Amino acid sequence: MDHAHPNSKPMNNLLKFLVLEDRTTDYELAVDELRNAGFQFASRRVDNEQDFRRQIEEFAPDAILGDQGLPAYNGASALAMARELCPSVPFIFLSGTMGEEKAVECLKLGATDYVLKHRLERLAPAVRRALQEADEHRARLKAEAEFRASEEQFRTMFDLASVGMAQADPRTGQWLRVNQKMCAITGYSPAELLGMRVSQLTHPDDRQQDCEKFE
DSSP, X not given: OEEEOSSOOOGGGSEEEEEEOSOHHHHHHHHHHHHHTTOOEEEEEEOSXXXXXXXXXXXXXXXXXXXXXXXXXXXXXXXXXXXXXXTTSOEEEEESOOOHHHHHHHHHTTOOEEEEGGGGGGHHHHHHHHHHHHXXXXXXXXXXXXXHHXXXXXXXXXXHOSSOOEEEOTTTOBEEEEOHHHHHHHTOOHHHHHTSBGGGGSOGGGHHHHHHHHO
C-alpha cells in the first residue's frame, strides 16, 4: 500500500519509509505520528516476506519500521534480510510488546532501535536519530573512500616521480619510503635503503652538517 502525504515535496525528494505491519490501523497511527512530527515522506506497507523483499529492491527505503511478530513473517527474519540487502538502511522495530531481553537481542542482530506501539511519541525522535546516524555513517564511508583514493594517487606520484624522493622518520633518521628514482640515484634496492638511516648515505665529511639540516 502506498501512502504519500499532500502538500509535500516532489516524490524524488521525499523520505521513503517501508513499514512491515499486518494491521492497517497500526500502520496509519505510525505514519500519522511521523507526519504530525513534520516528516515529509512516502510510505509503503507490507505484511509478508515476498512483498518485503520486493519493496526493499524497488522502493529503496530510507528507513524500515518492522513489527516483531507477524502471522506470515517473523521480524527477526525481516531484519536479517534487510541487513543483507540494504545494510545501511536503519531498521526500527515497532512492536506491541517487547521485553528488555528481546529488545537487546534485536539490537545485537543489527536493529537500530525499537519503539513500543503504546509509546508512539518515541517514534519520531527514534526515526530522526536513526536517519541522522545513517547520514553520518555514509559521510564517514565517503570520506574514507576519498582518503584512500588520495593516498593511492600520492603513492603513484611518489613512486613514478622523475626526481629522487624519500621519506624518513624524523626521530631516528630511518628511511620509511623511497621511490624508484631514489634507488637509481643511490644504486641501492628499496629493501636495502629501508634498512638504512639518512646518515649512511652522507659522505663522512658532510655528515654532521647534513644531520643538523635533517634535524
